[in-house]
Amino acid sequence: MDCCAPSNNTEEVRTNCPSCNNKGKSVELITLKSLLKASALETIVPDTSYFFCPNPSCSTVYFSETHLQIFTEDNMKVPVYQKNPNMDVPVCYCFDWTRERLIQAAHDKQQPADQIKAHIKAGRCGCEVNNPQGACCLGNVTTFIRSFNKD
Ligand SMILES: [Zn+2]
Numbered sequence: 001m002d003c004c005a006p007s008n009n010t011e012e013v014r015t016n017c018p019s020c021n022n023k024g025k026s027v028e029l030i031t032l033k034s035l036l037k038a039s040a041l042e043t044i045v046p047d048t049s050y051f052f053c054p055n056p057s058c059s060t061v062y063f064s065e066t067h068l069q070i071f072t073e074d075n076m077k078v079p080v081y082q083k084n085p086n087m088d089v090p091v092c093y094c095f096d097w098t099r100e101r102l103i104q105a106a107h108d109k110q111q112p113a114d115q116i117k118a119h120i121k122a123g124r125c126g127c128e129v130n131n132p133q134g135a136c137c138l139g140n141v142t143t144f145i146r147s148f149n150k151d
Contacts, residue, residue, distance in 0.1 A: 017063055019058050035129075040076075050062050050065070058083075082133070093127070116138060120138065
């Protein structure tokens with residue numbers, strides 16, 4: 001398709017979460033394919049765009065651009081960091097850094113963010129198939145570490 005051609009497509013792509021109206025982040029289909037339970041996976045429409053809702057106070061994890069589909073944490077194989085405050089939930093999914101483990105590492109004067117960065121640099125991370133947000137966890141890790149280092 002010519003990118004400069006005027007679009008006749010009047011169907012609106014809705015990137016805001018149908019549940020909370022916050023802006024969703026586009027995710028690749030491979031992320032849903034990797035992390036949805038079979039019963040939810042059986043309902044996805046592969047030529048539809050899906051979005052991730054990062055809002056912690058909203059239970060919707062993924063929604064389709066048509067707003068016809070919503071997936072919640074119950075539909076996921078893994079707990080979702082943004083939606084689940086438990087200590088055993090991963091912040092970094094690829095290298096299994098849970099909230100608990102990050103706090104422990106900080107007490108032990110380790111630098112988990114540096115370890116994770118080194119793995120990323122070495123090309124070892126697979127956020128698109130491990131992390132429900134479908135993108136790198138590093139921002140979440142540094143924000144989380146900063147949040148408990150403060151108090
Ligand atoms: Zn939402």
